[in-house]
Amino acid sequence: MAATATATTSAFSSTADCVYQGARRVHQITTLHVASTRRPSAFFKSVRMIDTINCTAASRCSSSGSMKSATITDASAKVIDGKSTAKEIRDEIAIEVSRMKDSIGVVPGLAVILVGDRKDSATYVRNKKKACESVGMKSYEVCLAEDSSEQEVLKYISGFNDDPSVHGILVQLPLPSHMNEQNVLNAVCIEKDVDGFNPLNIGRLAMRDREPLFVPCTPKGCIELLHRYGVAIKGKRAVVIGRSNIVGMPAALLLQREDATVTIVHSRTKNPEEITREADIVISAVGQPNMVRGSWIKPGSVIIDVGINPVEDAKSPRGYRLVGDVCYEEASQMASAITPVPGGVGPMTIAMLLLNTLVAAKRANNFK
Ligand SMILES: Nc1nc(=O)c2c([nH]1)NC[C@@H]1CN(c3ccc(C(=O)N[C@@H](CCC(=O)O)C(=O)O)cc3)C=[N+]21
Known part of the structure; x- marks a missing residue:
């Protein structure tokens, strides 16, 4: 399955609203042609560079060679580390499990x-x-x-x-x-x-x-990351990309419950890039490798990337590697904080599953 992705309004595929649906595809995108939609200011210098680059693979949304030397070091976002946060949470859960057992x-x-x-x-x-x-x-x-x-x-x-x-x-x-x-x-x-x-x-x-008795694990993990990294949600503009039952929709509901003003961008949205660029917080859950480009992102915003997309990579022992919905190299030049893939939301999903199971067991036994 070869495809050409364009960083314009047609960035979604027809199935992009639903993550975890159907057979897992290993993406094999040959050319990612980047269309420039705005005149870059000085702040957008890294994006301007990318505008001129014809990317060679979805797994590499920018030419990292020329990017790194010029701009990557000066404005990198803080990494929201899901792997270590999940470990912290597992340690907290382990204490509760043994307290309950004892x-x-x-x-x-x-x-x-x-x-x-x-x-x-x-x-x-x-x-x-x-x-x-x-x-x-x-x-x-x-x-x-x-x-x-x-x-x-x-x-x-x-x-x-x-x-x-x-x-x-x-x-x-x-x-x-x-x-x-x-x-x-x-x-x-x-x-x-x-x-x-x-x-x-x-x-x-x-x-x-x-x-609810339980909140779906992946969106719950996203919110937990925002909380643990001290990201204020109340009164902020949030954009959720994707409207699946298990991630996008509940993520939007959770953000709204936290008093964010929430917009859902999906495969029929006319101007996803423009709307996403308004967001202080972006949660992307579409299952399209590197769909969200640097130009979609408001400077200083916080990006939670739920996508875990396999892309062909002959150099990897598995023959593929995992990339997010968000072009990390570009986005990390714009955002103030961002989750990586792997090591972002994925490990949090499992930690939240354990937490929900602990809560279920406490409830069933009336244990506080
Ligand atoms: N009933 C149900 N509930 C689910 O929660 C559910 C499901 N079905 N079906 C499949 C998806 C997928 N999912 C993931 C959980 C953790 C990682 C995860 O930890 N990923 C690692 C990378 C793992 C690797 O390297 O392969 C990471 O992002 O760092 C990924 C994906 C839960 N799902």
Whole structure:
């Protein structure tokens, strides 16, 4: 699949609203032609340089050779380190897990259901298991064949719903296409819905003066990063790029609950670049490598990049490497703070899953 991306209004692909949907694509973008849309001022010097460069790959949104020598060092954004923040949070969770075990003899447990043999899903599930172990939680894992029936998945969910040693249930997405995702997700009882995907949880998230039992892990991780890095949200302009049920939409609701003024930019938005350039805070969750260019970003803004996009890279041992939705080299010249990929939102997602599981276990046992 070769494509040409242009940093103009057609930057989205038709599927770009939904991350985690369909088969994981390894992006193979041959030429990223950068269209200049504004007259750069002195502040935009790094962007002006990039305007003139015909980029050679999506994984390299700028020619790093010439960039580095000229401008990269003078105005680099602070790196919002999701990896170390997630570790801090896991350490906090581990303390609570052992306090709970010592005082009431209960160990929080997370059940993960994996259907099919997608390699990336298997990796995520393995990482979740490792993360559980690292904080002293129990993990239960069910792996079902690609051609299993929906009934079979529902049977396992029902078993975990009834099992008091399981406090959280996660059905790894995407499910094989012959299954009805809604039916499956609705079967997870709301008290164990640590992914926060149950419509009742999302509905409560959307309503004032209501509290969801759980908030979806990825958007929750984004907000947690903003909090821990002291980024003020109240009264700020926030733009969320992407409107998926599991990231974009709940991220926008969370920002609004924090008193930001929120705009959602999506694949049918006429002028995404212009709107994004108004934002003090940007959360991007579209699944398009390097779509958000330096010219989309207001100087001094804070960028949270949710995209984890594999792009071909012959030099990497895996044959690919991961890049975000945001062109990091360009954006870090404009923003005051930015999350990297990898090592940004990804590790936070797993930390939030553990946190939700801990909360579920405390709630089930009335443990404060
Ligand atoms: N029911 C469900 N809930 C999910 O939360 C869910 C899901 N299904 N399906 C798949 C996506 C994806 N996801 C990630 C979590 C952590 C990293 C992560 O830690 N990534 C590392 C890099 C890992 C690597 O190098 O491959 C990082 O960004 O630093 C990535 C992706 C959760 N998902």
